[in-house]
Amino acid sequence: MSDYNIKINNIIPVGSKNYNNDKDKHTPTLNNDFADILQSKISQREAIKFSKHAQERLISRNVKLTQEDITKIDKAVEKAAKKGVKDTLILLGNTAFIANVKSKTIITAATEETLKENMFTNIDGAIIL
Numbered sequence: 001m002s003d004y005n006i007k008i009n010n011i012i013p014v015g016s017k018n019y020n021n022d023k024d025k026h027t028p029t030l031n032n033d034f035a036d037i038l039q040s041k042i043s044q045r046e047a048i049k050f051s052k053h054a055q056e057r058l059i060s061r062n063v064k065l066t067q068e069d070i071t072k073i074d075k076a077v078e079k080a081a082k083k084g085v086k087d088t089l090i091l092l093g094n095t096a097f098i099a100n101v102k103s104k105t106i107i108t109a110a111t112e113e114t115l116k117e118n119m120f121t122n123i124d125g126a127i128i129l
Contacts, residue, residue, distance in 0.1 A: 046104055048074040054097070054106040061111045063095055073097060076127040077104055085125030092129045096120075 048070065050058070058065070065073075073090055080088040080101045087107075090097040094112040098120065099105065110118065 048077055048104050048106065050106045054109050057109045063109060063111060072129050076129060077101055080125050080127060083125065087123045088125040088127060089120050089123050090127045090129065098123065
């Protein structure tokens with residue numbers, strides 16, 4: 001059996017005496033150590049990855065991504081997942097990315113110069129950022 005009682009969406013260690021700034025002595029809060037661990041586990045969702053092929057394409061095509069770009073791509077993949085998309089085309093500026101949504105992996109990348117007269121197959125969604 002667990003050493004935790006569950007009360008209104010808070011997990012309270014048995015015997016905990018942590019209170020919210022003495023505002024309400026009847027409502028204990030999470031033990032700080034436990035709260036930190038729980039929050040870190042919640043926020044540790046898997047981030048977007050780049051396949052070796054995609055990394056090679058980005059390097060050979062001199063594409064430099066900022067952390068903001070990666071965050072936008074990550075959010076686009078999340079959005080695609082919510083819509084049930086399996087493989088998506090993501091257009092970010094002059095660069096196109098093909099992502100496998102389930103594995104959260106960028107499979108390949110193409111720049112404006114390499115996009116001309118190309119065809120993207122096996123995608124079931126597109127996101128323009």
